Amino acid sequence: MSDSAMHDKTPVPPPPGGVPATEEAIWPPATPEEHRLDMPVQSLRHWRRDEERQPVGQQHRRIGSWIARIVIFGGALLLTAYGAWQMYQVVSVSRTTVLQWVLLVLFTINFSWIALAFTSAIVGFAVLLRRPQEGPLPTALRERTAVVMPIYNETPSQVFAAVAAIRESVEETGLGRHFDYFIVSDTTNPDIWIAEERMFLALREQAGEDARIYYRRRPKNTHRKAGNIADFVTRWGGAYAHMVVLDADSLMTGGAIVRLTAAMEADPDAGIIQSLPLIINRNTLFARIQQFAGRIYGPVIAKGLAVWSGRDGNYWGHNAIIRTAAFAAHCGLPDLKGKPPFGGHILSHDFVEAALIRRAGWSVYMLPEISGSYEESPPSLIDVAARDRRWCQGNLQHSRVIGAAGLKLATRQHFATGIISYLSSPFWLTQLLVGILLVLQTHYVRPEYFTRDFSLFPVWPRFDSERALALFALTMGILLAPKFLGFLLALLDRSMRRASGGGVLLFLSMLFEVLMSALLAPIMMVIQSGAVTQILAGRDTGWQPQRRDDGSIPFRDIVRRHRWHVLLGVATGISAFMIAPSLFAWMSPTILGLVLAIPISWASGKLAIGLALRRAGLLMIPEETSRPRIATRAQEIAEEFAALGYDDADSLAVLHEDAQARSWHESLLPPARTRRRGEFDTDRTLAQAKLVDAESLADVRAWLSPKERTVLYTDRALLDLLARLPTAREDEAGARDRKAA
Structure with a gap:
């Protein structure tokens, strides 16, 4: 028999004060009758091909996906090869040092990552240009x-x-x-x-x-x-x-x-x-x-x-x-x-x-x-960082799964993509540091490698500066191309363009998003690099509930989270400027993002700033111009439910004073486990002793530990003891009587 069936009828516990109930509350089950399925634990080490079921149709779809893979991965490979060759030409003007080889390897890894995103976006853009439609709403279904x-x-x-x-x-x-x-x-x-x-x-x-x-x-x-x-x-x-x-x-x-x-x-x-x-x-x-x-x-x-x-x-x-x-x-x-x-x-x-x-x-x-x-x-940068820390651990943990027996090649690629998405941050940071070391090396070796005249890019006799500048432009173009393609697609769709505020505001929104992303990127790079380092060092993450609501974070917490980012930005900026103003100019987006980490993070969670941008027509999406009906309805119902006051209610007071809520709660509890003679639960024993000794709800609230409180909520006998305590009104009346006496 299911748990729900066992609790269809639950007697009302004695109301506050210990007066026995005279009626019986009948609660409908909170869950349906169980229909169980076995869910065996799968092996990652063993798999036989004969265990794989054979598809029954639509094999032409696989041909199309393989053509797309050849285009996307082949194109990314060619782009990466070209980028790596250009970087090799940059660093091999004279004898190539170990640091220069390290820079070449890191650049190739990082460039391949953005090249794959670029070619995939090109294919996505080409398909979406045909404006695929979702089709009519089905009129019949067969199954539950x-x-x-x-x-x-x-x-x-x-x-x-x-x-x-x-x-x-x-x-x-x-x-x-x-x-x-x-x-x-x-x-x-x-x-x-x-x-x-x-x-x-x-x-x-x-x-x-x-x-x-x-x-x-x-x-x-x-x-x-x-x-x-x-x-x-x-x-x-x-x-x-x-x-x-x-x-x-x-x-x-x-x-x-x-x-x-x-x-x-x-x-x-x-x-x-x-x-x-x-x-x-x-x-x-x-x-x-x-x-x-x-x-x-x-x-x-x-x-x-x-x-x-x-x-x-x-x-x-x-x-x-x-x-x-x-x-x-x-x-x-x-x-x-x-x-x-x-x-x-x-x-x-x-x-x-x-x-x-x-x-x-x-x-x-x-x-x-x-x-x-x-x-x-x-709602904020810090909230994203907290969630990202858990995701980072989860994706790096996939390094233990990527080699599992029987997995498809594309599946392994998904795992690799997730892993590299987090390793890319320390790779970019390391590439940046290696570049600074190389500049230091060339700066302090005679002759002088940086001219006194200000220029956008350092002049390195041991590097091909013109080729380096061209390669930098290519990298930025590939990095930003998916954003531009999405913007172009929205611009070409008349209804979407108008719903996003029009072409001009859509363009300004894109520029603002690119600017803010450029400032946020170095902060996230350092945060993710720190997360990867912690995980590799064996530090586990917790699983905290995610903040969903709009809202800011106390400024002191922001300072505490970002103070080292600011110090890193200041140190990097001073070092770069002392080497050459041109190097400082080249690194300015990274330096600026880190130096401004505290105000950027503070602003990120500000509701007033976001609403001001909305009033100005920036960062608008069609779902704001014409809000989905389901979102409006969900908000209406949420306001109705919030007005009931359940969200912020003190559960101890509820279970103590509301007999109906207590009866409903008890009906949802699983059957009590039979205790063997001589077996004692320390938390339950302490909770029972404190409830027996308590004279008011205030005593219970002050005395019970979190574990004891949880035990109380799962034990019908302890809940009965809670219900027998005087209510607040009875407690006040008793205090008046004692005072009068």
């Missing part, structure tokens, strides 16, 4: 799909409002009967936990008895988000052919969800189909920069990736549809040997899940032309 939103210490009113808005949008398609909705919680904060339960009750009351919205909280968040999804799959996955996996900040229209589902049903080989989520609802300076870049440049980059990846694509962990049985059979993640950061459970689980399901013969691909898929982004 679960929409699953995993949450972890989020603001309940916002995430539950998002689920409500998504459900309403799906219902409007006329195909709502095919979808159920699961909010699967890994929340550890007791106040948020109780708020989630109360918010779920409010959501179900708002949506109606037949809404098919369910809620489950795990007692232990083993393996974090991957474990949260795996728990859903193993307990309820057997009832659903597919699951649409969301993130806590996701929004998807009914049209997007129905189109993804129809695409999955039409393709018997599809294991995962990924949509392209666009960033919306952002208003701080930094978030608006990311929002603009994602909307204007993102489609070009994503389409290029989708074309060459073909059916060997990747999974980004959310806003995607997954074939549930295939996922259960092939995506059970193993723990990696050793301790974190490289051992333990897999952090960036989505890449690995895509790799394993693809290894088994299921296709993984992206449909970026499907509209109506949205997400949000962190």
